[in-house]
Amino acid sequence: MSSTLPIVIVPGWRDSGPGHWQSLWAETLPGAVRVRQDDWITPVRSAWVASISGTILAQPGPVVIAAHSLGCIATTHLPAEVVRRIHGALLVAPADPERRGVLSDFAPVPYQPLPYRSIVVASNNDPFCPIRTAGAYARSWGSELVRLQNAGHINVESGLGTWPLGLALLQSLTKSLAWGGEETDAHLKATSALHVNDGSWFNRLSTVQ
Numbered sequence: 001m002s003s004t005l006p007i008v009i010v011p012g013w014r015d016s017g018p019g020h021w022q023s024l025w026a027e028t029l030p031g032a033v034r035v036r037q038d039d040w041i042t043p044v045r046s047a048w049v050a051s052i053s054g055t056i057l058a059q060p061g062p063v064v065i066a067a068h069s070l071g072c073i074a075t076t077h078l079p080a081e082v083v084r085r086i087h088g089a090l091l092v093a094p095a096d097p098e099r100r101g102v103l104s105d106f107a108p109v110p111y112q113p114l115p116y117r118s119i120v121v122a123s124n125n126d127p128f129c130p131i132r133t134a135g136a137y138a139r140s141w142g143s144e145l146v147r148l149q150n151a152g153h154i155n156v157e158s159g160l161g162t163w164p165l166g167l168a169l170l171q172s173l174t175k176s177l178a179w180g181g182e183e184t185d186a187h188l189k190a191t192s193a194l195h196v197n198d199g200s201w202f203n204r205l206s207t208v209q
Helices: 021-028 045-057 070-076 101-106 131-141 164-172 182-190
Strands: 007-010 032-034 063-068 086-092 117-123 144-148
Touching: 007 021, 007 045, 007 070, 021 032, 021 063, 045 070, 045 101, 063 070, 063 164, 070 086, 070 101, 086 164, 117 131, 117 164, 131 144
Parallel strands: 007 032, 007 063, 063 086, 086 117, 117 144
Antiparallel strands: none
16 A cells, blocks of 8 residues: 555554554554654643644645544644644544543534544444444534444454454545555445545444454
């Protein structure tokens, strides 16, 4: 896989460990850059936003975001000068900071349209964010919504590996990516119905592979 746009990987609370799809993507996707935080355990919104902003602004041009959990919410708090550099965002299993005290600095969540194309991926049994909350995020952000069945928090415990479906969704966010591999191509064909016009919102049931 090659890309002319950097992929900025934004982990959530407690970081994404070995075997997490974000870690695997960071290791294998050319041009992928991973955001580092000084404190993964007791997150402070201003510090997290500053780290994400610095990573994005350090890139030579527009970027595509691949965020997970609290990283999704932190992405929605980015300032305008950073947002202008975002070409698209894959927002996976967004957290609900109002449900967990340690994340409360990220509340309230911005409920306003994002000025770039975005896809929210959520699971019907995510213990950290009810599917109805993820749906409300998607509607307010103007995101497409992909709903997975029994995928939990869409992390290591979900058993996704490199998560080909996620890679296909990431590809759909930009025309500037060149992808290879029969497995990825097969998943892209299987999920072609997920690709709709910018700013739209929908529900779709998807089976975790």
